[in-house]
Amino acid sequence: MEDLIENYGYLFEDELLKEIHEIGIYKSVKEGDVLIEIGDYIKSMPLLLNGAIKILREDKEGEELALYFIERGDTCTMTLSCCVGNSKSEIRAVAETDVHLIMIPVQKMSEWMRKYSSWQEFILQSYHSRMMEMLEAIDTIAFLKMDERLLKYLRDKAMVSHNDQLQVKHKDIAQDLHTSRVVVSRLLKKLERDNKIKLFRNRIKVIAL
């Protein structure tokens, strides 16, 4: 409950906070756990308390592409669109760090929309920011060269984990950016020469935040 107030207290009225506390299910997720798989039907929506979640798209060959991260105070917009159409998830959500969240049954969604203006505001706002992130993701993929994409990826990653020391392997990055490990290694080397990052085995320190 304290957690809830700390993160959402400024957003929601007391009544709503109380309801969330009563109905929501507090959940703890470990880094790397898959929260939503492509094709899943979603029956509850998550409210992030802390930690970060990575949103991935996948093509028919199983090739991945990282779209964006969501953080504390965010909710999963996929959930919202799934509620509307009662359709399946188009994305995969993987815990980027250990995550604490509250699961809200989707039925409450529309009920609270009518009952609480702060909730309606929150949902609309979060739809908006997710839309913006989506556009940014498109811009990144379409307009940025691989080296710029890579640096942005590293910065985002450092940002959401509140840590400039990233525990990653080159091949994992390659997977997220949908390129090959060799390319990533080369570009990372270049970024290191430009003093943007420092390389170690299984670890990267981001300097230019």
Added chain:
DNA sequence: ACATTAAGTGATT
């Protein structure tokens, strides 16, 4: 000591 996995690099397309 040996095998395995991660990372670095030249050459080619």
Added chain:
DNA sequence: AATCACTTAATGT
């Protein structure tokens, strides 16, 4: 920017 082929370095058993 991708791929191949190979090297070197770090780590596990």
